[in-house]
Amino acid sequence: MGATAAPSRPMRADAQRNYDHIIEVAGSAFTEHGVLTSLDDIACRAGVGPGTLYRHFPTRDCLIAAALSGSLDQLEALAERLQASDDPGAALDEWMLALANHLRTYDNLPESIAESFRTSDSPLRNTCRPLTSATSALVERAKEAGVLRDDVDYRDLFALVSSVAWASQRRGDKDAARMLALATAGIR
Amino acid sequence: MGATAAPSRPMRADAQRNYDHIIEVAGSAFTEHGVLTSLDDIACRAGVGPGTLYRHFPTRDCLIAAALSGSLDQLEALAERLQASDDPGAALDEWMLALANHLRTYDNLPESIAESFRTSDSPLRNTCRPLTSATSALVERAKEAGVLRDDVDYRDLFALVSSVAWASQRRGDKDAARMLALATAGIR
């Protein structure tokens, strides 16, 4: 869901416009310069004041979460498809690669996500929750099919995939496939 | 070598005193607050002005490298011992764990080190060079002994160990053993 939220009342028209536009600009900025890029600069590029940006997105993580929600929806769709796959092993492989690459969407995103998992209620963490539960489900199926070691915890696996995303990004690899193959060679 | 360097002439006495004291204070500060802690604050705690700190250590990486050099010497000593071990497989295991834990010495150190490997001549990278060559040697021996897959590149392995250090630190694990076991289960 790429929802915009409507708690009590809907947003005022101008607010909604700014909200959407900020997300759009933020996406470009993150793509170009990574998630650590200046927020005031994003506000400026979006033609709004810093105050407006911070009101809509009180923290950097809020903005990252919003910018990510589109591609997250796609990933969730993939997860559902894979859960219906008749080859749990291949499904898990495909999932891990897709997940690793998604965690690399922006420069320095793996750090932000990993960090968000340490703080109680980060919006980024909440946004990523479907990813962990999908991982859990696919791990369970793979274990039942006997193509994954029984002692592999899905949280450990998620951490492993995150770290692969981090390492491959830091090395400047074009995707996470190479590191992932190395890191997951022994989980079967 | 925890050398202080003496290019043409030795340092003036007061300069040497400050230099050493800054390293000492930096070590504590990094231990307490991670490598991202304020440098001006370190200067202040060391009783010198910012200018003095930046003259001795033009970049954060310089200071990190200096603060790390002590424990690095120990690691190098371990590497030499392990290269003489009669069990190359166990030696590599022990090395990877020691390396992973060393890369975790300070909070956020894995990021700094990984980053330094991307920039041409970071002092931190140069400081860590002995670690990569020791890894190379131990990997070679393990391959010859047939306890390591032939297609494992030592650079990939170093990256893998780095990422394990990163992930285990981010998770707040007390050491890197658990993640390392998972990540390296399939390299044999």
Added chain:
DNA sequence: GACAATCCGGAGACAGTCTCCGTATTGTTT
């Protein structure tokens, strides 16, 4: 004791984060 060479320190320029509140816009009511 004096004179170079070396080194110190802190003021301050700069960049990024984030807030506060006077002003402007919007939607609703009559």
Added chain:
DNA sequence: AAACAATACGGAGACTGTCTCCGGATTGTC
């Protein structure tokens, strides 16, 4: 359509951290 309340805007500016510059202090040498 005019007026009113609710909502949202924006930018000045406080604050923190980085890093530099250079007048003045310290050290080593003759």
